[in-house]
Amino acid sequence: MARVNDNYLKLKAGYLFPEIARRVRAFAEANPGADIIRLGIGDVVKAIPPSIAAAMAAAVNEMTDDATFQGYPPEQGYAFLRQAIVAGDFAPRGVEVDPDEVFVSDGSKCDSGNIQEIFGLDNVVALTDPVYPVYCDSNVMAGRTGAADEQGRYAGLVYLPCTAANGFVPPLPTQHADIVYLCSPNNPTGAVMSRDDLRAWVAWARAAKAVLLFDAAYEGYITDPAIPHSIYEIDGAREVAIEFRSFSKNAGFTGLRCGYTVVPRQLQGYSAGGEAVSLHRLWLRRHATKFNGVAYPVQRGAAAAYSSEGAAAVRQLIAFYLENARVMRERLSAMGITVYGGVNAPYLWLRTPANQDSWSFFDLLLQRAHVVGTPGAGFGAAGEGFLRLSAFNHPGRIAEAMDRIARL
DSSP: OOOOOGGGGGOOSSOHHHHHHHHHHHHHHHOTTOOOEEOSSOOOOSOOOHHHHHHHHHHHHHTTSTTTOOOSOOTTOOHHHHHHHIIIIIGGGTOOOOGGGEEEESOHHHHHHHGGGGSOTTOOEEEEESOOHHHHHHHHHHTOOOOBOTTSOBTTOEEEEOOGGGTTOOOOOSSOOSEEEEESSOTTTOOOOOHHHHHHHHHHHHHHTOEEEEEOTTGGGOOOTTSOSSGGGSTTGGGTEEEEEESHHHHOOTTTOOEEEEOOTTOEEEOTTSOEEEHHHHHHHHHHHHOOOOOHHHHHHHHHTTSHHHHHHHHHHHHHHHHHHHHHHHHHHHTTOOEEEOSSSSEEEEEOGGGOOHHHHHHHIIIIIOEEOEEGGGGOGGGTTEEEEEOOSOHHHHHHHHHHHHHO
16 A cells, blocks of 8 residues: 655645646636736746857757767856856855855756755754745654644744834844854835844854845845845855855746856754764755756756846846836835835735735636736735735736726
8 A cells, every 4th residue: 555645634734836837727718819918927928038048059059969978967057157257256245155055957946945954853843924835844744743733823933023014124043053044135014134134043043053044036136235145255154154046047048047056065964963063964965865956057047147238137037027026015005005026026925905915816807807827825824914015027018907997
């Protein structure tokens, strides 16, 4: 008899975004003439910049010649990409990262879900609330939690409420925690953590011998020069933090799949007997065992994003979406809707009008405005009463969506 992993049965419902897709599909089938504007899932709409595409095309041509053909990629990624990452993302900010500490992957979503495999099941995990669902669900699947309560909070997890009162910045735990997921700029709230915020977290982690899992997938959207782009800008962070990065939302790689994770060599966990163990060594072992690497042409494209032409194109893409976010924030605020985010991030976090619950407001927008958002309750109990809108669309569609919402 083949038994299932009972931990999967604890999950409250289908993964958030497929559930949204199901509802939208049902609405579209019932209303075939409806012009639906999608501001829900954070998928980009602008094409890959020509300089990046040219680098990928050249790499594809290399694959047609026996002399330049590439087979399995190096387990951590090609040296040319890892060196470009260090030179482009970290060195300009005075951050110490060695190319050997960079692990190229098919995206930060996968890495942020898979990283928990190198940690023991008896670790106490802390999450922001609201939270990107992968952080929570991957730990439920692994068996680190009990059942969920009526609000969707799982026994065994430590929830860090991020509210308007605290600027949606996670407070330090008031109870024991071994692993903490942080995300800045935050998905879903669009909030950013200041240098002082991160200093406090690093100091807490060093004292607690805890590990911070820092998701910086949206760091390219930070426009405030005072806001750190990497947790490694904080002294001591290399001793306590793993950082995730992505090419999806800055270079438009949502369909190509490329990201990376940084695991410093001095970062340690502990065995059951209390012996210090290199987390770099464990992640390398996991990475080499379960992952066969990112395609050579995709890695060439990612490296091209750091060329002068590629970097300029990436800045233009980010500016395009940030302008959308600015328009949305101004229009929604003028309607009397309370809006957070949308400044250093491509997401806007709306308080639902008239005390509607999240899914009711989602349904209202879909059925009457034909606009798709993401209900805040899908990100956790503290997300109830909010809705996330994405700035990833074309300006004309953004303007039309705002017009429709204004008419409600």
